[in-house]
Amino acid sequence: MANIYEFKLTKRNGEEFSLSEYKGKVMVIVNTATGCGFTPHYEPLEKMYEDLHDKGLEIIDIPCNQFLGEAPGSDDEIHEFCTLKYKTQFDQFKKSDVNGENALPLFTFLKEKQGFKGFTGKGSTMFKAFMKIRDRNYKKNPDIKWNFTKFLVDKEGNVVRRFEPTEDLNELRKAVEELLIK
16 A cells, blocks of 8 residues: 555444545554553643644554553453543544554554654663563564554655654654644
């Protein structure tokens, strides 16, 4: 597939959803987990969604249980946790893999467009050490390294940037705001 709008996702209720419905919008696509040290990212993501949704932002939340089993619940349990604890309003889709042979095709596409470029931000030194233990060659492959990796897609459907979970969420917000005014 050559275009992000060709991809379809499955909603929590099993319905198919085409990303073409978001043509002309800025998208943040994120793999999430409810039991992760980065789970508090839901709070600034929700704040950004509340502030910028009416200006054209969509957040696509795809729970993933591939990283130490940090998203063990059912789709409904995950959704209930997120809406009760973080009051999330953005779309949450069916739990899916982001790496490996069962990876959601969307994530294979995203990784091809924006490979891993390294960790920056608070906690990146510790996270680099952790990743060396898990995968000595982590720097050399485009795989998603952990939960809350975010991909930024512009209004034309181009995957313009990848934000690792250690990166400052204010940087993501600035990049989203810049794309919204273009």
